[in-house]
Amino acid sequence: RIRRMSATIESEADFARMKGDRGKYDDVLGLMEKMKETKLRDEEAKQYRHVPSFLSPRFWGREDALNAIEQVLAPTKASTRLKSFALYGMGGVGKTQIALQYAQRHRGLYKVILWVAADNVINMGQTFRDIAKLLRLSQTEQGLQDTNGCMLKVKGFLTDTSDPWLLIFDNADNLEVLRHAWPTNGEGSILLTTRDPSAVHSPASHGFQVVPFDDTEGSEVLLHLVGLDSSASPNREKAIAITKALGGLPLALTQISGFIVQRKMPLEGFLPLYKRNASKIDARKTGISDYEHTLSTVWDMSLR
Ligand SMILES: Nc1ncnc2c1ncn2[C@@H]1O[C@H](COP(=O)(O)OP(=O)(O)OP(=O)(O)O)[C@@H](O)[C@H]1O
Numbered sequence: 001r002i003r004r005m006s007a008t009i010e011s012e013a014d015f016a017r018m019k020g021d022r023g024k025y026d027d028v029l030g031l032m033e034k035m036k037e038t039k040l041r042d043e044e045a046k047q048y049r050h051v052p053s054f055l056s057p058r059f060w061g062r063e064d065a066l067n068a069i070e071q072v073l074a075p076t077k078a079s080t081r082l083k084s085f086a087l088y089g090m091g092g093v094g095k096t097q098i099a100l101q102y103a104q105r106h107r108g109l110y111k112v113i114l115w116v117a118a119d120n121v122i123n124m125g126q127t128f129r130d131i132a133k134l135l136r137l138s139q140t141e142q143g144l145q146d147t148n149g150c151m152l153k154v155k156g157f158l159t160d161t162s163d164p165w166l167l168i169f170d171n172a173d174n175l176e177v178l179r180h181a182w183p184t185n186g187e188g189s190i191l192l193t194t195r196d197p198s199a200v201h202s203p204a205s206h207g208f209q210v211v212p213f214d215d216t217e218g219s220e221v222l223l224h225l226v227g228l229d230s231s232a233s234p235n236r237e238k239a240i241a242i243t244k245a246l247g248g249l250p251l252a253l254t255q256i257s258g259f260i261v262q263r264k265m266p267l268e269g270f271l272p273l274y275k276r277n278a279s280k281i282d283a284r285k286t287g288i289s290d291y292e293h294t295l296s297t298v299w300d301m302s303l304r
């Protein structure tokens with residue numbers, strides 16, 4: 001009887017041990033399952049971003065341009081075509097900043113965002129090599145040095161992937177530079193910034209002209225940049241006068257506000273100084289555009 005009882009106790013003990021082991025086994029299984037889920041979620045959330053330029057922390061306005069881009073370039077389930085949009089306009093008007101703002105604001109829409117410096121062939125080649133490295137499209141150092149190979153690999157990647165992507169060609173003033181780099185296939189969006197208005201028809205299929213700020217916007221930007229209250233009407237009047245003199249050009253407004261802040265200059269002190277310098281420069285230079293004239297005056301004064 002004792003033997004029988006001890007056999008029962010032993011088998012109870014075995015059973016209890018097995019239950020304990022089973023519990024641990026289930027715990028481990030659960031943990032592994034959880035790890036797999038997190039890994040999948042991470043993979044899904046993984047984004048590729050190559051955006052080496054900087055958005056101004058004081059970016060202002062431009063909702064019209066941003067909306068126009070969004071209308072054409074936001075990924076939609078219905079369309080599987082390649083979409084393209086050109087922002088064009090004079091130098092310093094803010095095209096690059098708008099493209100950066102679009103990429104930043106809509107980063108959640110795209111799995112892949114690639115920014116290409118397209119001002120010349122050399123910079124563009126370097127960018128494609130950097131992107132090929134980021135996307136791990138070439139395993140060898142030699143492969144990563146081959147500019148043409150990298151460009152083809154990146155284009156191939158964009159053709160094959162089913163993830164929504166945004167490719168930005170920035171400062172493509174010479175459209176010839178884009179000839180080999182422009183993707184011909186794939187389900188994605190291309191944003192181009194250029195000074196050349198013809199880009200709207202080719203290579204892009206839509207576009208928007210970026211123009212300087214009007215007096216109201218320009219004066220608000222200026223007051224914002226120098227840290228003055230834009231609801232005070234004396235400030236507004238002075239800022240409007242300066243904006244008019246600078247033609248509302250964002251680059252000029254930024255430069256001037258830096259100049260004013262740096263010298264701790266009251267707003268009313270600026271225009272007389274600017275006019276004196278502008279007339280001196282006028283006397284020295286002829287046959288230049290208003291834009292160059294305005295900026296050379298700005299820089300001439302900033303350098304002193
Ligand atoms: N919306 C904005 N708000 C505030 N500052 C701006 C804005 N847009 C442009 N700027 C200022 O003007 C400068 C010039 O803008 P940006 O580089 O975007 O001009 P661009 O049109 O791309 O010129 P380019 O044709 O020479 O490339 C920026 O560095 C920034 O300081």
Ligand SMILES: [Mg+2]
Binds near residue numbers: 096170171193
């Ligand atoms: Mg630019």
